[in-house]
Amino acid sequence: MSLNRPLGQCIRHTRHERLLHVPYRTFATTTEPPSTPEASPPPTPPSSDATPTHRYNPNLVHTPRMEKKLLAAQNQYPIGSRRRRAALATSTNIPFSQLPYQCFQEARKVLRHDRTEKVKEIEGMRQRITRLEARAGEGVESEAERKQREHRLRGMRKRLDDWKILADVNDPLVKKKFEDGMGDMNKPIYRHLSDLQWRSYKRRVLMQRITQMNVVPDVLQSIDPTYSTEIRFSDFHKVPHGEFVHSLFSEKPPVLTIQPYNQGERLVTISIVNPDVPNVGRDAFDYRCHFLACNVKVSPTNTTIDLAKLDPETQILQEWLPPHVQKGLPYQRHAIFTLEQDPATLNTVSASSAGTLDLSAMKTHEPKWAERDNFILRSFVDKLRLKPVGVDLFRAKFDDGTSEVMQRAGVMGGDVEFRRKRVEPLPYQRLKGSRFR
Amino acid sequence: MKPPSTALLRAFSPIYSQTLPWAARGCLAQQAQPKASFSSTEQRQKRNKGQQKRDPRIKLIRYHLQHGLTPRPLRFSRTRYLRHWTIHRAWQLHQRQIKHAQEQTLERQYNSMRDACEALRLIDNHGLTAEDRVRLGEPPEEGKEMGRLFRIAMLKNGVWDGVPIEYGRIQTDSPPREGWNHGWTR
Numbered sequence: 001m002s003l004n005r006p007l008g009q010c011i012r013h014t015r016h017e018r019l020l021h022v023p024y025r026t027f028a029t030t031t032e033p034p035s036t037p038e039a040s041p042p043p044t045p046p047s048s049d050a051t052p053t054h055r056y057n058p059n060l061v062h063t064p065r066m067e068k069k070l071l072a073a074q075n076q077y078p079i080g081s082r083r084r085r086a087a088l089a090t091s092t093n094i095p096f097s098q099l100p101y102q103c104f105q106e107a108r109k110v111l112r113h114d115r116t117e118k119v120k121e122i123e124g125m126r127q128r129i130t131r132l133e134a135r136a137g138e139g140v141e142s143e144a145e146r147k148q149r150e151h152r153l154r155g156m157r158k159r160l161d162d163w164k165i166l167a168d169v170n171d172p173l174v175k176k177k178f179e180d181g182m183g184d185m186n187k188p189i190y191r192h193l194s195d196l197q198w199r200s201y202k203r204r205v206l207m208q209r210i211t212q213m214n215v216v217p218d219v220l221q222s223i224d225p226t227y228s229t230e231i232r233f234s235d236f237h238k239v240p241h242g243e244f245v246h247s248l249f250s251e252k253p254p255v256l257t258i259q260p261y262n263q264g265e266r267l268v269t270i271s272i273v274n275p276d277v278p279n280v281g282r283d284a285f286d287y288r289c290h291f292l293a294c295n296v297k298v299s300p301t302n303t304t305i306d307l308a309k310l311d312p313e314t315q316i317l318q319e320w321l322p323p324h325v326q327k328g329l330p331y332q333r334h335a336i337f338t339l340e341q342d343p344a345t346l347n348t349v350s351a352s353s354a355g356t357l358d359l360s361a362m363k364t365h366e367p368k369w370a371e372r373d374n375f376i377l378r379s380f381v382d383k384l385r386l387k388p389v390g391v392d393l394f395r396a397k398f399d400d401g402t403s404e405v406m407q408r409a410g411v412m413g414g415d416v417e418f419r420r421k422r423v424e425p426l427p428y429q430r431l432k433g434s435r436f437r
Numbered sequence: 438m439k440p441p442s443t444a445l446l447r448a449f450s451p452i453y454s455q456t457l458p459w460a461a462r463g464c465l466a467q468q469a470q471p472k473a474s475f476s477s478t479e480q481r482q483k484r485n486k487g488q489q490k491r492d493p494r495i496k497l498i499r500y501h502l503q504h505g506l507t508p509r510p511l512r513f514s515r516t517r518y519l520r521h522w523t524i525h526r527a528w529q530l531h532q533r534q535i536k537h538a539q540e541q542t543l544e545r546q547y548n549s550m551r552d553a554c555e556a557l558r559l560i561d562n563h564g565l566t567a568e569d570r571v572r573l574g575e576p577p578e579e580g581k582e583m584g585r586l587f588r589i590a591m592l593k594n595g596v597w598d599g600v601p602i603e604y605g606r607i608q609t610d611s612p613p614r615e616g617w618n619h620g621w622t623r
Contacts, residue, residue, distance in 0.1 A: 096516060096519065099516070099520065101520060103524055104520045104523060104524060106527075107523050107524040107526070107527030107528070108523060108527070110527040110530060110531055111523070111526065111527050111530065114530055170523075170526045170527070170530065172519045172520075172522060172523045175519065175522065176519060
């Protein structure tokens with residue numbers, strides 16, 4: 001139910017109950033044809049003449065007496081605040097698009113006209129695209145002509161997508177729906193709006209964390225994320241980008257939310273890489289892969305991926321290894337990379353499984369990708385021609401749960417403590433002036 | 438001959454000075470107004486009750502000391518804001534359409550003028566182009582007759598009448614590095 005009157009106005013200036021059946025005098029310049037059905041029936045008046053058969057509406061009851069009666073007669077509690085209920089009960093429930101404000105209605109008329117024009121453009125563009133596509137099979141075509149046609153087609157499709165967004169971007173109801181979080185991600189306008197929203201703040205925070213903590217030159221050379229990623233451990237613990245996660249939380253694999261903003265279903269590879277594993281012999285740091293899964297299906301509406309529920313045969317290359325930082329080590333970064341698999345280069349032999357990776361073949365022919373230690377993500381990405389599209393980060397440090405987590409995971413060295421090499425101080429040297437004292 | 442009026446000087450003249458300053462006098466005059474003024478609208482009873490009239494200068498000083506320069510922010514309810522947004526978007530769209538139409542008109546006008554000049558450049562005194570002459574079997578035109586109208590149209594006589602010639606190009610501090618673009622073609 002929409003609230004069409006400002007609440008403050010409602011409280012200050014309540015219409016008389018007897019007048020509620022009289023429709024508002026509207027500002028419309030045209031007369032209403034008498035045959036049109038009433039857009040919205042006037043709301044039920046707060047019942048002053050309540051008979052025992054009368055049912056109270058828990059949405060509209062707004063006096064203490066009526067609330068008590070509602071509870072006694074129907075055993076129901078009122079819904080929402082009394083202020084809200086009063087506003088609902090005393091306002092005319094005209095739908096938002098029919099609100100009787102002249103300027104608003106004129107504005108809607110302008111926008112509607114513009115939308116019909118845009119829709120016409122979209123139709124025309126679609127026809128032109130199909131015509132150009134149909135021309136592909138005709139006659140002999142030189143390489144240059146083919147390239148030119150494809151270039152034109154790309155431009156036309158881009159313009160078509162732009163028109164689709166422009167047709168809906170001025171609609172107040174679309175805006176309202178999006179702000180309520182009810183947008184349908186199958187529609188380009190909602191995808192566009194949520195992409196804008198992500199880029200306006202969250203992506204900037206992500207990029208800041210990624211560059212400050214040097215994930216980008218350390219694990220991969222560079223990344224321009226176009227998918228947003230969210231991590232949740234144990235279903236409820238949402239992790240901000242780069243946050244420390246307690247080892248007991250991160251014992252179970254997380255649930256990822258990978259949100260692409262462009263149309264269609266695609267397969268992605270998810271890898272979690274730790275670039276901070278100490279190598280004592282070399283006095284340096286190594287990489288370790290904590291999780292690697294391929295052929296994960298992602299689309300704008302299918303975004304939640306439970307890493308524990310992936311298929312071990314066809315998807316998982318490396319099982320989840322809980323992050324563990326031994327005592328005395330500095331914190332370790334765990335970078336989550338989403339890599340898009342290219343249907344044009346991967347597994348082109350069978351059209352049905354274009355873009356999928358054959359994991360059993362990989363395990364036999366390329367066993368180094370199934371090894372955790374010294375997993376170099378750069379070469380993995382280069383070899384399989386993956387495209388990095390999303391990134392996220394969390395950190396782990398030694399805490400009270402680490403040793404038992406390591407024990408349960410079967411990792412050696414839960415009781416090892418790392419110590420810095422002691423630097424012997426230089427022998428004390430007398431200051432020059434002290435001998436004169 | 439009538440002597441000039443001293444009505445305007447009266448406020449500043451010591452001859453006409455009174456004990457109260459002029460603003461305070463105005464204040465008193467306001468207070469002295471009859472309660473039931475001659476007006477068709479009803480007098481509000483709540484208004485100015487128990488409030489004494491202040492010097493308007495003090496009022497102004499207090500106003501300018503206490504009010505910020507920024508206007509207060511717009512605070513709207515949800516639907517009111519959405520309506521506001523709708524109207525704003527429609528207005529922007531309308532402005533855009535108008536501007537687009539103007540640009541289109543300007544471009545059309547420019548193109549047609551350019552085409553007209555091109556046509557003038559190609560004809561002679563009899564309105565025939567070189568191709569026309571070949572087609573009609575006339576001897577080719579010689580001398581200055583070809584494109585005479587174009588040359589006349591290109592004369593800049595009187596274009597800058599009433600306008601300083603400096604406005605012919607945007608004024609800069611120093612002359613351009615390349616004085617003339619010799620490689621310019623359409």
